[in-house]
Amino acid sequence: MTSSAYGAYIHIPFCVHRCGYCAFATWSDRHHLEADYLDALRVDIGRAVAAGMPQVSSIFVGGGTPSLVSPDRLAAVIASVPRHEGAEITVECNPDDVSAELLDEFCRAGVNRISLGVQSTIPHVLASLDRTHDVENVQTAVDCIRSAGIRSFNLDLIYGTAGESVEEWRECLGELLSYDPPHISAYALTVEPGTPLSDQHDRHPDDDDQADKYVIADEMLSAAGLSNYEVSNWARPGHECQHNLLYWQQGNYRGFGCAAHSHENGRRWWNVRTPDRYIAMVGEGAAVEAASEELDAETRAFERLELQLRLREGVPRTALNGDLLDGLVELVNDRWVLTRHGRLMANDISTRLIISPTVAQDG
Numbered sequence: 001m002t003s004s005a006y007g008a009y010i011h012i013p014f015c016v017h018r019c020g021y022c023a024f025a026t027w028s029d030r031h032h033l034e035a036d037y038l039d040a041l042r043v044d045i046g047r048a049v050a051a052g053m054p055q056v057s058s059i060f061v062g063g064g065t066p067s068l069v070s071p072d073r074l075a076a077v078i079a080s081v082p083r084h085e086g087a088e089i090t091v092e093c094n095p096d097d098v099s100a101e102l103l104d105e106f107c108r109a110g111v112n113r114i115s116l117g118v119q120s121t122i123p124h125v126l127a128s129l130d131r132t133h134d135v136e137n138v139q140t141a142v143d144c145i146r147s148a149g150i151r152s153f154n155l156d157l158i159y160g161t162a163g164e165s166v167e168e169w170r171e172c173l174g175e176l177l178s179y180d181p182p183h184i185s186a187y188a189l190t191v192e193p194g195t196p197l198s199d200q201h202d203r204h205p206d207d208d209d210q211a212d213k214y215v216i217a218d219e220m221l222s223a224a225g226l227s228n229y230e231v232s233n234w235a236r237p238g239h240e241c242q243h244n245l246l247y248w249q250q251g252n253y254r255g256f257g258c259a260a261h262s263h264e265n266g267r268r269w270w271n272v273r274t275p276d277r278y279i280a281m282v283g284e285g286a287a288v289e290a291a292s293e294e295l296d297a298e299t300r301a302f303e304r305l306e307l308q309l310r311l312r313e314g315v316p317r318t319a320l321n322g323d324l325l326d327g328l329v330e331l332v333n334d335r336w337v338l339t340r341h342g343r344l345m346a347n348d349i350s351t352r353l354i355i356s357p358t359v360a361q362d363g
Contacts (some may be wrong), residue, residue, distance in 0.1 A: 007246045008056045008081050010041060011257030012063040012074070013275050019130040020200070020207075023192035025259030026064045026275050037257075037275050038073045040282040044256050046081045053254055056081060058088040058243035065117075067097035075109035083110070086151075088242040090115055096133040098141035103148035113241075114145050115154040115185075120171045125164045126304070130187075142179045152239050154183040159213040160205035161189055169213045173220045182239035186217045187232050211344050218340055230345045231310045248307045250300070266295040298355055306350045312337060319353055 014034060015026045022209050048068050059081055066074060078089060090113040091106055098116070106114075120126050121135050138155075155176050159169055176184065188210045189300045191198050218228060224233035230248060233241065246253055255262045258278040261270045269292035272285065281288045308315045314329070314337035326348060328342035342349060 004054075004084070005057045005242075005246055005251050006054050007058045007060065007243050007251065007253035007255075008045075008083075009243075009253060009255040010059065010061045010077060010081075010170060010258055011255065011260040012061060012064075012066040012069055013037075013258055014063070014068055015065045016068065017130070021129060021192065023068060023195050024064065027275065030275055030296040033275050033279060034069050035073065037267050037281045038069065039326065040279045041256055043079045044282050044288065045077070047238050048180070048254060048256070049082055053082075054068035054155045056087060056254075059083065059090070059167055060243040061089075061091040063092060065094050065097070066091050070122045071105035075105045075111075078106075078109040078111065088113055090154075090241065090243060091157075092117060093141070094133055095137040095141040098137070098144050100144055100147065103144055103150065107148055107150070112150060113152040113154070113258065114150055115156055116141055116145075118155045120161070120164070121175045122164065122168045125161050125172075128161050128163055129158060131339075132294040133348045138176075139179065142181070152182055154185055154241065155179070155181050157184065157186040158189050159186055159217065162203040162205070166209075166212060166235055167319075170216060170220070173217060177196065177220065181226075183233070183235040183241065184221055184226060185233050186214070186221075188214065191350065196262075214344060215340065218343075227312070228343070229312045231338070248311055250304045250307055266300050268293050268295070269285060298332045301355050302353060305353045305355070309336075309338065309350055310343075313351070314338065318356055321352065321354070322351075325349060325352065 011025070013026050014031055015028050017028045031148070045087065052317055059078060061074070061078065073346060083089070087110070089111045091111050092115045093239070095116055116138065118138050119129055119131050119133070121138060123135060126133070142153070143283045146172070155174070171257045172238060191204055197203060212330045221234040222228065223345055228234050229240050235241070252264050253262060255271065258271055260272045261268065270315040271288045271290050272281060272290045305315050305319050314332065314335040317334050317336060318333065320336045322331060325342070328339055328345060330339055338346060338349070
């Protein structure tokens with residue numbers, strides 16, 4: 001991460017419906033706010049720029065479903081963010097929404113990376129996740145992305161859904177690999193408090209099943225030339241997500257939109273949660289910050305190590321007693337790096353991290 005790296009996250013909170021596992025700030029009943037919300041984003045971004053926000057090295061448009069809103073209006077929001085030449089600009093898309101016309105608008109705004117919410121290619125697994133897209137549209141979307149000249153794209157997956165067999169997981173991975181993607185993210189299904197899934201105990205994922213599926217994913221993706229560079233992310237060389245690396249390397253970024261988070265040199269803050277309130281406060285010229293926290297030096301150093309541990313570069317030798325973690329970490333270039341088995345236990349291993357003056361200053 002260079003010293004000039006700075007990111008912008010833009011949150012689009014609209015969805016056709018809310019999936020049972022989703023805990024994000026999204027709504028399916030507020031599409032009438034779309035135009036006002038996108039206008040508010042442009043005003044909020046303009047104020048941040050006027051207040052001295054630096055040019056960004058990456059922009060990530062997430063949600064929600066960004067591909068659901070007016071592409072020309074969203075393109076105008078993206079174009080309003082000042083960025084360095086060659087900045088990575090990612091937009092999350094639902095496979096059903098992707099078309100040549102949509103991507104043409106995005107490309108005009110400088111979008112050069114798409115993240116497709118595939119989740120699975122097995123129909124009954126998609127149904128269990130409350131996902132509604134047509135499996136066949138994944139291939140169509142990939143073809144459209146390539147035809148638009150967008151070289152980098154990600155296929156996003158969730159594993160461990162109730163009823164998903166190991167054979168179906170292999171089938172899903174095999175189908176996606178047949179598209180020759182440059183990047184795949186695979187996340188274990190997580191039960192978030194307050195979601196419909198949290199009350200459906202018979203649908204909760206099994207830890208052993210998820211561990212088996214993670215190993216299968218790593219074996220198949222690695223064999224296909226996609227290298228694991230963060231616990232849940234695999235990419236061909238040069239296609240690692242620079243915006244997410246900014247997060248994982250504890251960089252600075254600014255969040256725009258309802259519930260969006262920001263970070264500047266140890267200070268974190270987040271915006272008001274609902275789109276209605278965000279629109280109103282921007283219109284009033286009021287600050288949209290809902291709350292904040294300031295990290296002390298020790299907390300910041302520990303969080304940096306937690307994040308580094310998840311990356312293929314690992315942590316400094318002094319940050320772990322790796323000799324007590326046989327088979328879970330290995331020493332590479334004087335840094336402890338998680339093994340495949342260690343990646344399954346990354347959260348547990350992070351409790352063993354050691355904070356020292358040397359580590360606190362390590363980049």
